[in-house]
Amino acid sequence: MEIADATTSACSARGTDLTTVELDVAGMHCQSCVALIEETLVRDPRVARVTVDLDRGRASVAFDRGAISVDELCATVTGAGYTATPIPSPNPTS
Numbered sequence: 287m288e289i290a291d292a293t294t295s296a297c298s299a300r301g302t303d304l305t306t307v308e309l310d311v312a313g314m315h316c317q318s319c320v321a322l323i324e325e326t327l328v329r330d331p332r333v334a335r336v337t338v339d340l341d342r343g344r345a346s347v348a349f350d351r352g353a354i355s356v357d358e359l360c361a362t363v364t365g366a367g368y369t370a371t372p373i374p375s376p377n378p379t380s
Contacts, residue, residue: 305351313368
C-alpha cells in the first residue's frame with residue numbers, strides 16, 4: 287500500500303525526490319499545537335513543506351523520500367507530544 291504521492295517543487299530541480307504524505311494527528315487542541323507541529327517538522331532539512339489543519343486533525347508533509355521515512359516523520363510528531371498515523375492515499379481501482 288503506497289501512502290505517499292509524488293509532488294513537484296523547486297527542490298526537485300536540485301535532484302531531491304519529494305513525496306507528500308497526509309498524517310492523521312491526534313492530541314491537537316489549538317493553534318499553538320499546530321504551530322509546534324509545523325515548526326518541529328520544518329526544522330528537519332529533509333522536510334520541504336508542512337501544512338497542519340487543526341479542524342481536520344491532519345498534517346500534509348512534503349519531504350525527501352530518499353532521506354527520511356514516513357515512520358520517522360511520525361516519530362518526530364510523537365516526540366513533540368502528539369500521535370501521528372499515515373493516511374493511505376486512495377488507490378484507483380481498475
